[in-house]
Amino acid sequence: MDERRAALRIDAHRLRNRFDALAEIGATGDGGVHRPALGTDHLRAREWFLAEAGAIGLDTRVDGAGNQSATLACGPADAPALLLGSHLDSVRHGGRFDGALGVLAALEALQVVKDAGVQLDTNLEAIDFTDEEGTHLGFLGSLAVSGAMTADELRRPGSGLEAFQAALADAGLTEASILGATRDPSMIAGYLELHIEQGSRLNVMTSDIGVVTAIVGLRRQNVTYVGRADHAGTISMTDRLDAGQGAAGLMLAARELVMTDFPDSVVNTGVIAFEPGAMNVVPERARLTLEFRAPVADDLARLGVALEEMVRAEARTRNLGVEIDEVDGIQPVQLDPRAQHALASAADRLGLSHVAMPSGAGHDAQVMARICPAGMIFVPSAGGFSHSAREFTEWDDCVNGANVLLQAAVGGL
Secondary structure: OOOOHHOOOOOOOHHHHHHHHHOOEEEOOOEOOOOOOHHHHHHHHHHHHHHHHHOOOOOEEEEOOOOOOOOEOOOOOOOOEEEEEOOOOOOOOOOOOOOEEEEEEEHHHHHHHHHHHHOOOOOEEEEEEOOOOOOOOOHHHHHHHHOOOOOHHHHHHHOOOOHHHHHHHHOOOOHHHHHHOOOOOOHHHEEEEEOOOOOOHHHHOOEEEEEEEEEEEEEEEEEEEEOOOOOOOOOHHHHHOOOHHHHHHHHHHHHHHHHHHHOEEEEEOOOOEEEEEOEEEEEEEEEEEEEEEEOOHHHHHHHHHHHHHHHHHHHHHOEEEEEEEEEEEEEOOOHHHHHHHHHHHHHOOOOOOEEEEEEOOOOHHHHHHOOEEEEEEEEEEEHHHHOOOOOOHHHHHHHHHHHHHHHHHHHHH
């Protein structure tokens, strides 16, 4: 790499100003943000991103899946684009850093290269993917870009079809436009994503940078137990067909199963609802979500089989009906060795310590890895907190990660 490119650094003050401005959109008052995908504040954040990119002279576009891109023609006219980015949507009442840091660092990297007038072997693109967090359909944007989204999946969103279609209408998207957002892999040189670790390993190892080697796979399901509504005071405990008991039994049994037989995996129930939902009525229906993750494809498959058996066993034990609906999922992936080398080399040039590590959370990088060389940078998370207002990363660590992203981009894969 020539000295001019090696000397490039992000403008920490400018990046911080953008970070703080974005954090005001959907701010919750306790330090967090609430920007569920395609909701009012997420749409505001998307408008803000396009305005920021346009103001610095970048070309902008929004594809049929709602993915937003800012592009910089800094390579040959027919050269592919190296994509840098993450997502602006958040989980409900989440943190300021998750996703947002990666998008803003990507935008900053493009501005640095543009201002320096540096020419590269590829063009650069900062991308904000739609619904990474799964408010409606996890990894919607990156799955659409990679050509992996199907019409069947679009009809089985975790939020429910009516809510999903209403959200698409608000954003000016359709099922057809999403399925038409597939991109030609030959025009994508690679994808690099900066993200907070969302754990404590970098803190424990006192490393500045995590170079991600692999990303965990996950599956999401809706489970519904069906019993019988009865008066809560007059029906005996032995005669009840209590759907809520099925849900409660499953949650406890699933935890024990994973801790005993799948120590490298996790399972979570983040949503549960009873119907008719009255204090004095035995629940007739109990709907809950199951999300389970594993680092190896075989473990993910075996855990899926074991959990399904457990779901049905709980139904039999309590004389309940049961329905299992697969929402979405993604297989574990190994990230590209060339991308890992580029990120590690960038950290070395910057004098930053780094360690190779897998990711226990899903990211758009694992989807993009299907069609191009993909890599990820982790920076430390204070206390390991994430998906909550307590999420925090020291600003020096954010700057370090952004500089690694920039240096890897100008160094090439």
